Amino acid sequence: MVIVAYDDAQILDVACPSGALEIANSHGAVPRYAVELATVAGADTRSSSGIVLAGARRLAAVTGRIDTMLVVGGAGTPKAAVDERLLTQVRRLAGRSRRIASVCTGTFVLAAAGLLDRRRVTTHWGYGELLAARFPAVTVDSAPLYIRDGDVYTSAGVTSALDLTLALIEEDHGPSLAREVARELVTYLHRPADQAQISMFLAAPPPGNRVVRDLLGHIAAHLDGDLGPRALAARAGVTTRHLTRLFTTQLGSTPARVVRAARTEAAAHLARGSGLPLSAVARRCGFTSAGTLRQAFLDHYGVTGDMLRRMTDMPRPLATRAAQTPAV
Template structure:
Protein backbone atom coordinates (compact mmCIF):
# COMPACT_ATOMS: atom_id res chain seq x y z
CA UNK A 1 0.00 0.00 0.00
CA UNK A 2 1.44 3.33 -1.04
CA UNK A 3 0.97 6.63 0.78
CA UNK A 4 2.09 9.82 -0.94
CA UNK A 5 2.61 12.93 1.20
CA UNK A 6 2.54 16.44 -0.29
CA UNK A 7 4.66 19.19 1.31
CA UNK A 8 5.77 22.68 0.25
CA UNK A 9 7.73 25.62 1.65
CA UNK A 10 6.58 26.58 5.17
CA UNK A 11 4.52 23.43 5.71
CA UNK A 12 3.84 22.24 9.29
CA UNK A 13 6.43 19.55 9.94
CA UNK A 14 4.26 17.52 12.33
CA UNK A 15 1.60 17.26 9.63
CA UNK A 16 4.11 15.10 7.78
CA UNK A 17 6.12 13.38 10.50
CA UNK A 18 3.16 12.45 12.73
CA UNK A 19 1.20 10.48 10.09
CA UNK A 20 4.46 9.22 8.52
CA UNK A 21 5.43 7.64 11.86
CA UNK A 22 2.01 6.00 12.21
CA UNK A 23 2.25 4.33 8.80
CA UNK A 24 5.86 3.42 9.44
CA UNK A 25 5.06 1.71 12.74
CA UNK A 26 2.06 -0.06 11.22
CA UNK A 27 4.35 -1.56 8.55
CA UNK A 28 3.48 -2.68 5.07
CA UNK A 29 3.30 0.81 3.59
CA UNK A 30 5.40 2.32 0.81
CA UNK A 31 5.84 5.95 1.89
CA UNK A 32 7.03 8.77 -0.31
CA UNK A 33 7.23 12.53 0.04
CA UNK A 34 6.44 14.81 -2.89
CA UNK A 35 6.98 18.57 -3.19
CA UNK A 36 6.75 21.09 -6.03
CA UNK A 37 10.40 20.19 -6.71
CA UNK A 38 12.63 17.45 -5.31
CA UNK A 39 15.15 18.41 -2.65
CA UNK A 40 15.15 20.19 0.72
CA UNK A 41 11.90 21.85 1.76
CA UNK A 42 11.84 24.27 4.70
CA UNK A 43 9.12 23.71 7.29
CA UNK A 44 7.41 26.59 9.09
CA UNK A 45 9.53 25.91 12.17
CA UNK A 46 12.75 26.05 10.15
CA UNK A 47 13.43 22.31 10.12
CA UNK A 48 14.29 21.24 6.56
CA UNK A 49 12.81 18.03 5.17
CA UNK A 50 13.92 16.20 2.05
CA UNK A 51 11.38 15.54 -0.68
CA UNK A 52 12.64 12.67 -2.79
CA UNK A 53 10.26 13.53 -5.62
CA UNK A 54 8.95 16.60 -7.41
CA UNK A 55 5.39 16.51 -8.68
CA UNK A 56 6.62 16.40 -12.26
CA UNK A 57 8.38 13.12 -11.48
CA UNK A 58 5.36 11.29 -10.01
CA UNK A 59 2.62 10.03 -12.37
CA UNK A 60 -0.75 10.97 -10.86
CA UNK A 61 -2.16 7.56 -11.72
CA UNK A 62 0.36 5.95 -9.37
CA UNK A 63 -1.11 7.57 -6.24
CA UNK A 64 -3.15 5.32 -3.96
CA UNK A 65 -3.52 7.33 -0.72
CA UNK A 66 -2.74 11.05 -0.93
CA UNK A 67 -2.05 13.04 2.27
CA UNK A 68 -1.64 16.82 1.96
CA UNK A 69 0.09 18.63 4.82
CA UNK A 70 -1.01 21.99 6.15
CA UNK A 71 0.99 24.93 7.42
CA UNK A 72 1.33 28.68 7.05
CA UNK A 73 2.75 28.21 3.55
CA UNK A 74 -0.50 26.76 2.25
CA UNK A 75 -1.77 30.10 0.95
CA UNK A 76 1.29 30.49 -1.29
CA UNK A 77 1.19 26.81 -2.25
CA UNK A 78 -2.37 26.98 -3.51
CA UNK A 79 -1.29 29.66 -5.97
CA UNK A 80 1.15 27.14 -7.51
CA UNK A 81 -0.80 26.03 -10.58
CA UNK A 82 1.45 23.03 -11.24
CA UNK A 83 1.10 21.74 -7.68
CA UNK A 84 -2.65 22.27 -7.55
CA UNK A 85 -3.10 20.66 -10.96
CA UNK A 86 -1.08 17.63 -9.90
CA UNK A 87 -3.15 17.24 -6.73
CA UNK A 88 -6.36 17.40 -8.76
CA UNK A 89 -5.06 14.76 -11.22
CA UNK A 90 -3.76 12.51 -8.44
CA UNK A 91 -7.06 12.78 -6.57
CA UNK A 92 -8.94 11.46 -9.59
CA UNK A 93 -6.87 8.27 -9.47
CA UNK A 94 -6.40 7.87 -5.71
CA UNK A 95 -8.37 5.46 -3.59
CA UNK A 96 -8.32 8.03 -0.75
CA UNK A 97 -7.44 11.69 -0.43
CA UNK A 98 -6.64 13.24 2.95
CA UNK A 99 -5.52 16.57 4.36
CA UNK A 100 -4.08 17.58 7.70
CA UNK A 101 -5.01 20.92 9.21
CA UNK A 102 -4.98 23.73 6.61
CA UNK A 103 -3.98 21.30 3.86
CA UNK A 104 -7.71 21.27 3.14
CA UNK A 105 -7.23 24.63 1.38
CA UNK A 106 -5.05 22.91 -1.22
CA UNK A 107 -7.80 20.35 -1.72
CA UNK A 108 -10.21 23.24 -2.15
CA UNK A 109 -7.96 24.88 -4.74
CA UNK A 110 -7.98 21.54 -6.58
CA UNK A 111 -11.78 21.53 -6.66
CA UNK A 112 -12.22 18.59 -4.31
CA UNK A 113 -14.55 20.03 -1.66
CA UNK A 114 -17.81 20.44 -3.58
CA UNK A 115 -20.63 18.97 -1.50
CA UNK A 116 -18.19 17.41 0.96
CA UNK A 117 -18.23 17.55 4.74
CA UNK A 118 -14.78 18.68 5.89
CA UNK A 119 -12.86 19.99 8.88
CA UNK A 120 -9.70 21.98 9.56
CA UNK A 121 -7.95 23.73 12.44
CA UNK A 122 -10.49 25.73 14.44
CA UNK A 123 -8.57 28.97 13.84
CA UNK A 124 -9.22 28.74 10.08
CA UNK A 125 -12.84 27.62 10.24
CA UNK A 126 -14.33 30.95 9.22
CA UNK A 127 -11.85 31.35 6.37
CA UNK A 128 -12.74 27.90 5.07
CA UNK A 129 -16.46 28.64 5.27
CA UNK A 130 -16.00 31.96 3.53
CA UNK A 131 -13.76 30.74 0.73
CA UNK A 132 -15.47 27.39 0.14
CA UNK A 133 -19.23 27.77 0.58
CA UNK A 134 -19.61 24.65 -1.55
CA UNK A 135 -18.30 22.56 1.37
CA UNK A 136 -20.06 21.61 4.61
CA UNK A 137 -17.52 22.78 7.20
CA UNK A 138 -17.67 21.10 10.62
CA UNK A 139 -14.85 22.06 12.96
CA UNK A 140 -16.09 20.07 15.91
CA UNK A 141 -14.49 16.68 15.01
CA UNK A 142 -10.82 15.83 15.21
CA UNK A 143 -11.21 14.38 11.73
CA UNK A 144 -14.00 13.79 9.22
CA UNK A 145 -14.46 11.07 6.65
CA UNK A 146 -16.78 11.80 3.73
CA UNK A 147 -16.54 8.91 1.31
CA UNK A 148 -12.97 8.71 0.09
CA UNK A 149 -12.16 12.22 1.29
CA UNK A 150 -10.65 12.51 4.78
CA UNK A 151 -9.81 15.82 6.48
CA UNK A 152 -8.42 16.52 9.94
CA UNK A 153 -8.03 19.31 12.45
CA UNK A 154 -4.75 20.88 13.43
CA UNK A 155 -1.27 19.38 13.82
CA UNK A 156 -1.53 16.36 16.17
CA UNK A 157 -4.95 15.47 14.71
CA UNK A 158 -3.03 14.15 11.69
CA UNK A 159 -1.89 11.28 13.92
CA UNK A 160 -5.51 10.44 14.78
CA UNK A 161 -6.32 10.59 11.08
CA UNK A 162 -3.44 8.28 10.14
CA UNK A 163 -4.47 5.73 12.80
CA UNK A 164 -7.98 5.74 11.36
CA UNK A 165 -6.58 5.21 7.84
CA UNK A 166 -4.56 2.24 9.10
CA UNK A 167 -7.67 0.86 10.77
CA UNK A 168 -9.56 1.31 7.50
CA UNK A 169 -6.85 -0.63 5.65
CA UNK A 170 -5.94 -3.37 8.07
CA UNK A 171 -8.38 -3.46 10.94
CA UNK A 172 -8.51 -2.33 14.53
CA UNK A 173 -5.80 -4.67 15.81
CA UNK A 174 -3.16 -3.27 13.45
CA UNK A 175 -4.11 0.32 14.27
CA UNK A 176 -4.12 -0.45 17.98
CA UNK A 177 -0.66 -2.01 17.76
CA UNK A 178 0.69 1.12 16.04
CA UNK A 179 -0.97 3.33 18.65
CA UNK A 180 0.56 1.32 21.50
CA UNK A 181 4.00 1.51 19.93
CA UNK A 182 3.67 5.29 19.72
CA UNK A 183 2.13 5.50 23.22
CA UNK A 184 -1.01 7.02 21.69
CA UNK A 185 -4.72 6.52 22.21
CA UNK A 186 -6.37 4.74 19.29
CA UNK A 187 -9.36 6.88 20.23
CA UNK A 188 -8.14 9.78 22.32
CA UNK A 189 -10.56 10.74 25.11
CA UNK A 190 -12.94 13.38 23.79
CA UNK A 191 -11.64 12.77 20.29
CA UNK A 192 -14.86 14.01 18.76
CA UNK A 193 -14.04 17.60 19.61
CA UNK A 194 -11.27 20.09 19.03
CA UNK A 195 -12.68 22.03 21.98
CA UNK A 196 -12.19 19.78 25.00
CA UNK A 197 -11.98 21.35 28.47
CA UNK A 198 -8.19 21.97 28.51
CA UNK A 199 -8.49 23.94 25.24
CA UNK A 200 -11.45 26.21 25.92
CA UNK A 201 -10.87 26.86 29.61
CA UNK A 202 -8.25 28.97 31.32
CA UNK A 203 -6.42 27.25 34.14
CA UNK A 204 -7.24 28.38 37.71
CA UNK A 205 -4.58 30.42 39.46
CA UNK A 206 -5.39 29.79 43.13
CA UNK A 207 -5.84 26.67 45.24
CA UNK A 208 -9.48 27.37 46.22
CA UNK A 209 -10.57 27.69 42.58
CA UNK A 210 -8.46 24.68 41.63
CA UNK A 211 -10.35 22.66 44.22
CA UNK A 212 -13.70 23.73 42.81
CA UNK A 213 -12.65 23.02 39.23
CA UNK A 214 -11.20 19.63 40.16
CA UNK A 215 -14.50 18.64 41.77
CA UNK A 216 -16.46 19.52 38.64
CA UNK A 217 -14.11 17.71 36.30
CA UNK A 218 -13.89 14.62 38.52
CA UNK A 219 -17.67 14.13 38.63
CA UNK A 220 -19.62 16.37 36.25
CA UNK A 221 -22.95 14.86 37.32
CA UNK A 222 -22.61 15.64 41.02
CA UNK A 223 -24.27 18.61 42.73
CA UNK A 224 -22.32 21.70 41.72
CA UNK A 225 -24.55 24.56 42.81
CA UNK A 226 -22.79 27.76 43.84
CA UNK A 227 -23.03 26.85 47.53
CA UNK A 228 -21.57 23.37 46.95
CA UNK A 229 -18.59 24.76 45.04
CA UNK A 230 -18.09 27.47 47.65
CA UNK A 231 -17.90 24.83 50.36
CA UNK A 232 -15.27 22.88 48.39
CA UNK A 233 -13.25 26.04 47.82
CA UNK A 234 -13.57 27.24 51.41
CA UNK A 235 -14.98 30.58 50.25
CA UNK A 236 -18.26 32.38 50.57
CA UNK A 237 -20.58 31.99 47.54
CA UNK A 238 -20.13 35.66 46.61
CA UNK A 239 -16.32 35.46 46.92
CA UNK A 240 -16.24 32.23 44.86
CA UNK A 241 -18.40 33.78 42.13
CA UNK A 242 -16.07 36.75 41.84
CA UNK A 243 -12.79 34.77 42.01
CA UNK A 244 -14.02 32.06 39.65
CA UNK A 245 -15.02 34.53 36.94
CA UNK A 246 -11.78 36.48 37.35
CA UNK A 247 -9.55 33.39 37.05
CA UNK A 248 -11.44 31.34 34.45
CA UNK A 249 -13.31 33.99 32.51
CA UNK A 250 -16.74 32.40 33.03
CA UNK A 251 -19.07 32.15 36.05
CA UNK A 252 -19.28 28.83 37.90
CA UNK A 253 -22.69 27.81 36.50
CA UNK A 254 -21.52 28.30 32.89
CA UNK A 255 -18.36 26.32 33.58
CA UNK A 256 -20.29 23.43 35.10
CA UNK A 257 -22.67 23.32 32.15
CA UNK A 258 -19.84 23.29 29.65
CA UNK A 259 -17.98 20.49 31.43
CA UNK A 260 -21.21 18.49 31.48
CA UNK A 261 -21.71 19.11 27.77
CA UNK A 262 -18.17 17.84 27.09
CA UNK A 263 -18.88 14.70 29.12
CA UNK A 264 -22.16 14.18 27.26
CA UNK A 265 -20.43 14.53 23.90
CA UNK A 266 -17.91 11.86 24.82
CA UNK A 267 -20.62 9.53 26.10
CA UNK A 268 -22.77 9.98 23.01
CA UNK A 269 -19.87 9.33 20.67
CA UNK A 270 -18.44 6.35 22.48
CA UNK A 271 -21.44 4.43 23.86
CA UNK A 272 -25.09 3.51 23.52
CA UNK A 273 -26.42 4.88 26.81
CA UNK A 274 -29.97 6.22 26.29
CA UNK A 275 -30.22 10.00 26.25
CA UNK A 276 -32.54 10.10 29.27
CA UNK A 277 -30.19 7.98 31.39
CA UNK A 278 -27.16 9.96 30.26
CA UNK A 279 -28.89 13.23 31.15
CA UNK A 280 -29.63 12.03 34.68
CA UNK A 281 -26.13 10.67 35.21
CA UNK A 282 -24.42 13.88 34.08
CA UNK A 283 -26.52 16.29 36.09
CA UNK A 284 -28.88 17.63 33.41
CA UNK A 285 -31.87 16.10 35.18
CA UNK A 286 -33.98 15.22 32.15
CA UNK A 287 -33.40 14.37 28.52
CA UNK A 288 -35.37 17.46 27.54
CA UNK A 289 -32.97 19.69 29.46
CA UNK A 290 -30.02 18.00 27.77
CA UNK A 291 -31.65 18.52 24.36
CA UNK A 292 -32.22 22.22 25.07
CA UNK A 293 -28.61 22.70 26.18
CA UNK A 294 -27.28 20.86 23.12
CA UNK A 295 -29.42 22.96 20.77
CA UNK A 296 -28.29 26.17 22.47
CA UNK A 297 -24.58 25.30 22.57
CA UNK A 298 -24.10 23.04 19.54
CA UNK A 299 -27.14 23.60 17.34
CA UNK A 300 -27.92 19.87 17.21
CA UNK A 301 -29.93 17.31 19.19
CA UNK A 302 -28.02 14.70 21.25
CA UNK A 303 -29.23 11.81 19.08
CA UNK A 304 -28.19 13.64 15.92
CA UNK A 305 -24.80 14.41 17.47
CA UNK A 306 -24.27 10.71 18.19
CA UNK A 307 -25.17 9.77 14.63
CA UNK A 308 -23.02 12.53 13.15
CA UNK A 309 -19.87 11.62 15.02
CA UNK A 310 -20.16 7.92 14.39
CA UNK A 311 -20.63 8.72 10.72
CA UNK A 312 -17.19 10.36 10.58
CA UNK A 313 -15.69 6.87 10.83
CA UNK A 314 -18.35 4.65 9.29
CA UNK A 315 -19.59 6.52 6.21
CA UNK A 316 -18.35 4.97 2.98
Protein backbone atom coordinates in the same frame (compact mmCIF):
# COMPACT_ATOMS: atom_id res chain seq x y z
CA MET B 1 0.63 6.99 0.79
CA VAL B 2 1.97 10.11 -0.85
CA ILE B 3 2.38 13.05 1.53
CA VAL B 4 2.40 16.30 -0.42
CA ALA B 5 4.52 18.99 1.25
CA TYR B 6 6.01 22.39 0.46
CA ASP B 7 8.26 24.95 2.13
CA ASP B 8 7.10 26.14 5.56
CA ALA B 9 4.75 23.18 6.04
CA GLN B 10 3.99 22.12 9.62
CA ILE B 11 6.37 19.28 10.45
CA LEU B 12 3.81 17.56 12.71
CA ASP B 13 1.45 17.30 9.72
CA VAL B 14 4.10 15.11 8.12
CA ALA B 15 5.34 13.32 11.23
CA CYS B 16 2.00 12.26 12.72
CA PRO B 17 0.76 10.30 9.68
CA SER B 18 4.14 8.89 8.66
CA GLY B 19 5.03 7.88 12.22
CA ALA B 20 1.71 6.17 12.86
CA LEU B 21 1.89 4.25 9.59
CA GLU B 22 5.46 3.16 10.36
CA ILE B 23 4.23 1.71 13.66
CA ALA B 24 1.32 0.02 11.87
CA ASN B 25 3.85 -1.71 9.62
CA SER B 26 5.89 -2.82 12.63
CA HIS B 27 2.74 -4.40 14.08
CA GLY B 28 2.07 -6.46 10.98
CA ALA B 29 -0.05 -4.32 8.68
CA VAL B 30 -0.83 -6.35 5.55
CA PRO B 31 -0.55 -4.91 3.03
CA ARG B 32 2.15 -2.64 4.43
CA TYR B 33 2.09 1.12 4.04
CA ALA B 34 4.69 2.64 1.73
CA VAL B 35 5.00 6.32 2.60
CA GLU B 36 6.60 8.83 0.24
CA LEU B 37 7.14 12.55 0.71
CA ALA B 38 6.69 14.54 -2.49
CA THR B 39 7.20 18.17 -3.45
CA VAL B 40 6.99 20.16 -6.66
CA ALA B 41 10.75 20.30 -7.14
CA GLY B 42 11.56 16.98 -5.54
CA ALA B 43 14.19 18.67 -3.41
CA ASP B 44 14.68 18.93 0.32
CA THR B 45 11.99 21.09 1.89
CA ARG B 46 12.22 23.30 4.95
CA SER B 47 9.43 22.98 7.51
CA SER B 48 8.07 26.00 9.36
CA SER B 49 10.15 25.00 12.40
CA GLY B 50 13.33 25.25 10.32
CA ILE B 51 13.94 21.50 10.24
CA VAL B 52 14.73 20.31 6.72
CA LEU B 53 12.91 17.25 5.39
CA ALA B 54 15.05 15.30 2.95
CA GLY B 55 14.32 12.59 0.41
CA ALA B 56 11.25 14.10 -1.22
CA ARG B 57 10.26 12.84 -4.67
CA ARG B 58 9.27 15.19 -7.45
CA LEU B 59 5.48 15.22 -7.72
CA ALA B 60 5.59 14.91 -11.51
CA ALA B 61 7.58 11.69 -11.12
CA VAL B 62 4.89 10.00 -9.04
CA THR B 63 3.02 7.66 -11.37
CA GLY B 64 0.76 4.64 -11.14
CA ARG B 65 -2.05 4.02 -8.69
CA ILE B 66 -1.94 5.71 -5.29
CA ASP B 67 -3.79 4.48 -2.26
CA THR B 68 -3.89 7.79 -0.36
CA MET B 69 -2.74 11.29 -1.22
CA LEU B 70 -2.44 13.51 1.83
CA VAL B 71 -1.75 17.26 1.63
CA VAL B 72 -0.25 18.88 4.72
CA GLY B 73 -0.83 22.37 6.09
CA GLY B 74 1.25 25.01 7.79
CA ALA B 75 2.54 28.54 7.44
CA GLY B 76 3.40 27.94 3.78
CA THR B 77 -0.18 27.16 2.79
CA PRO B 78 -1.06 30.62 1.37
CA LYS B 79 1.75 30.32 -1.20
CA ALA B 80 1.06 26.66 -1.86
CA ALA B 81 -2.63 27.32 -2.53
CA VAL B 82 -1.77 29.67 -5.41
CA ASP B 83 1.14 27.65 -6.83
CA GLU B 84 -0.32 26.40 -10.10
CA ARG B 85 2.47 23.86 -10.51
CA LEU B 86 1.52 22.29 -7.20
CA LEU B 87 -2.21 22.48 -7.86
CA THR B 88 -1.80 20.83 -11.27
CA GLN B 89 0.05 17.91 -9.71
CA VAL B 90 -2.45 17.61 -6.85
CA ARG B 91 -5.30 17.38 -9.38
CA ARG B 92 -3.40 14.76 -11.39
CA LEU B 93 -2.57 12.64 -8.37
CA ALA B 94 -6.12 12.91 -7.03
CA GLY B 95 -7.30 11.16 -10.18
CA ARG B 96 -4.92 8.29 -9.42
CA SER B 97 -5.78 8.00 -5.73
CA ARG B 98 -8.24 5.73 -3.94
CA ARG B 99 -8.76 8.47 -1.39
CA ILE B 100 -7.45 11.97 -0.80
CA ALA B 101 -6.89 13.70 2.53
CA SER B 102 -5.62 16.89 4.10
CA VAL B 103 -4.35 18.01 7.47
CA CYS B 104 -5.08 21.42 8.97
CA THR B 105 -4.85 24.20 6.35
CA GLY B 106 -3.91 21.66 3.69
CA THR B 107 -7.67 21.81 3.04
CA PHE B 108 -7.03 25.15 1.29
CA VAL B 109 -4.79 23.40 -1.25
CA LEU B 110 -7.42 20.76 -2.02
CA ALA B 111 -10.07 23.46 -2.31
CA ALA B 112 -7.90 25.59 -4.59
CA ALA B 113 -7.39 22.53 -6.79
CA GLY B 114 -11.18 22.26 -7.16
CA LEU B 115 -11.38 18.92 -5.34
CA LEU B 116 -13.74 19.97 -2.55
CA ASP B 117 -16.64 21.59 -4.36
CA ARG B 118 -20.02 20.47 -2.94
CA ARG B 119 -18.29 18.52 -0.19
CA ARG B 120 -18.43 18.93 3.59
CA VAL B 121 -14.95 19.53 4.99
CA THR B 122 -13.11 20.76 8.06
CA THR B 123 -9.90 22.62 8.78
CA HIS B 124 -8.18 24.26 11.74
CA TRP B 125 -10.81 26.09 13.77
CA GLY B 126 -9.00 29.41 13.30
CA TYR B 127 -9.28 29.27 9.49
CA GLY B 128 -12.80 27.95 8.92
CA GLU B 129 -14.39 31.31 8.16
CA LEU B 130 -11.62 32.22 5.72
CA LEU B 131 -11.95 28.87 3.93
CA ALA B 132 -15.71 29.29 3.61
CA ALA B 133 -15.38 32.86 2.30
CA ARG B 134 -12.69 31.97 -0.21
CA PHE B 135 -14.38 28.82 -1.52
CA PRO B 136 -18.18 29.28 -1.38
CA ALA B 137 -18.81 26.00 -3.21
CA VAL B 138 -17.30 24.14 -0.25
CA THR B 139 -19.35 23.36 2.88
CA VAL B 140 -17.06 24.15 5.82
CA ASP B 141 -17.66 22.75 9.29
CA SER B 142 -14.72 23.71 11.48
CA ALA B 143 -16.03 21.96 14.61
CA PRO B 144 -15.07 18.28 14.09
CA LEU B 145 -11.59 16.78 14.34
CA TYR B 146 -11.95 15.22 10.91
CA ILE B 147 -14.63 14.62 8.31
CA ARG B 148 -15.06 11.94 5.69
CA ASP B 149 -17.13 12.87 2.65
CA GLY B 150 -17.00 9.99 0.22
CA ASP B 151 -13.37 9.37 -0.66
CA VAL B 152 -12.25 12.75 0.69
CA TYR B 153 -10.94 13.12 4.25
CA THR B 154 -10.15 16.48 5.83
CA SER B 155 -8.85 17.04 9.34
CA ALA B 156 -8.38 19.91 11.75
CA GLY B 157 -5.25 21.37 13.26
CA VAL B 158 -1.92 19.59 13.64
CA THR B 159 -2.39 16.64 16.05
CA SER B 160 -5.76 15.75 14.54
CA ALA B 161 -3.56 14.27 11.78
CA LEU B 162 -2.96 11.45 14.24
CA ASP B 163 -6.70 10.96 14.83
CA LEU B 164 -7.27 10.86 11.08
CA THR B 165 -4.42 8.41 10.50
CA LEU B 166 -5.66 6.07 13.24
CA ALA B 167 -9.08 6.18 11.60
CA LEU B 168 -7.53 5.28 8.23
CA ILE B 169 -5.59 2.40 9.82
CA GLU B 170 -8.79 1.12 11.43
CA GLU B 171 -10.60 1.41 8.11
CA ASP B 172 -7.84 -0.49 6.32
CA HIS B 173 -6.89 -3.11 8.89
CA GLY B 174 -9.50 -3.11 11.63
CA PRO B 175 -9.71 -1.74 15.18
CA SER B 176 -7.19 -4.15 16.72
CA LEU B 177 -4.26 -2.81 14.72
CA ALA B 178 -5.37 0.79 15.24
CA ARG B 179 -5.51 0.12 18.98
CA GLU B 180 -1.99 -1.35 18.97
CA VAL B 181 -0.66 1.71 17.14
CA ALA B 182 -2.39 4.06 19.56
CA ARG B 183 -1.04 2.18 22.56
CA GLU B 184 2.52 2.41 21.25
CA LEU B 185 2.04 6.11 20.59
CA VAL B 186 0.64 6.50 24.11
CA THR B 187 -2.35 8.35 22.77
CA TYR B 188 -6.11 8.19 23.07
CA LEU B 189 -7.71 5.72 20.66
CA HIS B 190 -9.00 7.45 18.79
CA ARG B 191 -10.86 10.67 19.29
CA PRO B 192 -14.18 10.43 17.43
CA ALA B 193 -14.40 12.33 14.16
CA ASP B 194 -17.19 14.63 15.27
CA GLN B 195 -15.66 15.41 18.63
CA ALA B 196 -15.26 19.15 18.91
CA GLN B 197 -11.77 20.42 18.11
CA ILE B 198 -11.63 22.36 21.36
CA SER B 199 -12.27 20.83 24.77
CA MET B 200 -14.36 22.74 27.29
CA PHE B 201 -11.10 23.50 29.13
CA LEU B 202 -9.58 25.12 26.03
CA ALA B 203 -12.62 26.75 24.44
CA ALA B 204 -11.75 30.13 25.92
CA PRO B 205 -8.63 31.73 27.45
CA PRO B 206 -7.83 30.39 30.92
CA PRO B 207 -9.96 32.10 33.54
CA GLY B 208 -8.28 35.19 34.92
CA ASN B 209 -9.38 34.32 38.43
CA ARG B 210 -6.85 32.06 40.16
CA VAL B 211 -9.50 30.31 42.26
CA VAL B 212 -11.51 29.27 39.21
CA ARG B 213 -8.38 28.30 37.29
CA ASP B 214 -7.15 26.09 40.14
CA LEU B 215 -10.54 24.48 40.61
CA LEU B 216 -10.78 23.60 36.91
CA GLY B 217 -7.50 21.74 37.21
CA HIS B 218 -8.77 19.97 40.32
CA ILE B 219 -12.01 18.99 38.58
CA ALA B 220 -10.18 17.53 35.57
CA ALA B 221 -7.87 15.49 37.82
CA HIS B 222 -10.53 14.23 40.27
CA LEU B 223 -13.61 13.42 38.23
CA ASP B 224 -14.50 10.49 40.46
CA GLY B 225 -14.22 12.56 43.64
CA ASP B 226 -16.59 14.84 45.52
CA LEU B 227 -17.00 17.82 43.20
CA GLY B 228 -20.16 19.22 44.70
CA PRO B 229 -20.39 23.00 45.19
CA ARG B 230 -19.77 22.70 48.91
CA ALA B 231 -16.65 20.57 48.45
CA LEU B 232 -15.29 22.90 45.77
CA ALA B 233 -16.08 25.97 47.87
CA ALA B 234 -14.35 24.43 50.88
CA ARG B 235 -11.28 23.64 48.80
CA ALA B 236 -11.13 27.22 47.55
CA GLY B 237 -11.88 28.73 50.93
CA VAL B 238 -14.93 30.64 49.73
CA THR B 239 -18.67 30.39 50.28
CA THR B 240 -20.81 28.40 47.84
CA ARG B 241 -22.57 31.64 46.86
CA HIS B 242 -19.26 33.31 46.03
CA LEU B 243 -18.11 30.18 44.17
CA THR B 244 -21.22 30.28 41.99
CA ARG B 245 -20.68 33.97 41.35
CA LEU B 246 -17.05 33.34 40.30
CA PHE B 247 -17.96 30.50 37.92
CA THR B 248 -20.83 32.43 36.39
CA THR B 249 -18.63 35.49 35.82
CA GLN B 250 -15.56 33.62 34.57
CA LEU B 251 -17.15 30.67 32.71
CA GLY B 252 -20.76 31.66 32.12
CA SER B 253 -21.96 28.53 33.91
CA THR B 254 -22.55 27.18 37.40
CA PRO B 255 -20.07 24.86 39.14
CA ALA B 256 -22.48 21.93 38.87
CA ARG B 257 -22.87 22.35 35.12
CA VAL B 258 -19.13 22.69 34.60
CA VAL B 259 -18.52 19.48 36.55
CA ARG B 260 -21.23 17.61 34.65
CA ALA B 261 -19.82 18.75 31.29
CA ALA B 262 -16.29 17.74 32.31
CA ARG B 263 -17.45 14.31 33.43
CA THR B 264 -19.52 13.81 30.28
CA GLU B 265 -16.57 14.75 28.05
CA ALA B 266 -14.23 12.36 29.85
CA ALA B 267 -16.82 9.58 29.82
CA ALA B 268 -17.39 10.01 26.08
CA HIS B 269 -13.65 9.62 25.47
CA LEU B 270 -13.44 6.54 27.67
CA ALA B 271 -16.60 4.94 26.31
CA ARG B 272 -15.41 5.30 22.71
CA GLY B 273 -11.77 4.41 23.33
CA SER B 274 -12.03 1.42 25.66
CA GLY B 275 -13.90 -1.83 26.06
CA LEU B 276 -15.00 -0.97 29.58
CA PRO B 277 -18.68 -1.48 30.41
CA LEU B 278 -20.61 1.74 30.88
CA SER B 279 -20.93 1.02 34.59
CA ALA B 280 -17.13 1.11 34.92
CA VAL B 281 -16.91 4.24 32.77
CA ALA B 282 -19.53 5.85 34.99
CA ARG B 283 -17.59 5.08 38.17
CA ARG B 284 -14.30 6.38 36.77
CA CYS B 285 -15.88 9.64 35.67
CA GLY B 286 -17.89 10.32 38.81
CA PHE B 287 -21.39 9.27 37.77
CA THR B 288 -23.44 7.34 40.30
CA SER B 289 -24.56 4.68 37.83
CA ALA B 290 -24.61 3.66 34.18
CA GLY B 291 -28.14 5.03 34.07
CA THR B 292 -27.08 8.53 35.08
CA LEU B 293 -24.25 8.39 32.55
CA ARG B 294 -26.68 7.39 29.80
CA GLN B 295 -28.88 10.33 30.76
CA ALA B 296 -25.87 12.66 30.62
CA PHE B 297 -25.04 11.44 27.11
CA LEU B 298 -28.68 11.82 26.11
CA ASP B 299 -28.86 15.36 27.51
CA HIS B 300 -25.56 16.44 25.96
CA TYR B 301 -25.40 14.51 22.67
CA GLY B 302 -28.93 13.29 22.09
CA VAL B 303 -27.87 9.63 22.16
CA THR B 304 -27.29 7.01 24.85
CA GLY B 305 -23.86 5.57 25.61
CA ASP B 306 -24.73 2.34 23.82
CA MET B 307 -25.78 4.26 20.73
CA LEU B 308 -22.65 6.41 20.92
CA ARG B 309 -20.43 3.32 20.88
CA ARG B 310 -22.18 1.93 17.81
CA MET B 311 -21.91 5.16 15.82
CA THR B 312 -18.99 5.82 13.47
CA ASP B 313 -18.97 9.52 14.38
CA MET B 314 -19.74 11.05 17.75
CA PRO B 315 -22.66 13.50 17.57
CA ARG B 316 -21.97 17.02 18.63
CA PRO B 317 -23.67 18.54 21.70
CA LEU B 318 -27.29 19.47 21.18
CA ALA B 319 -27.71 23.12 20.25
CA THR B 320 -30.29 23.57 22.99
CA ARG B 321 -27.73 22.38 25.52
CA ALA B 322 -24.83 24.40 24.17
CA ALA B 323 -26.15 27.58 25.73
CA GLN B 324 -26.55 25.87 29.09
CA THR B 325 -23.29 24.02 29.52
CA PRO B 326 -19.70 24.51 28.34
CA ALA B 327 -19.15 22.87 24.94
CA VAL B 328 -17.63 19.40 24.95
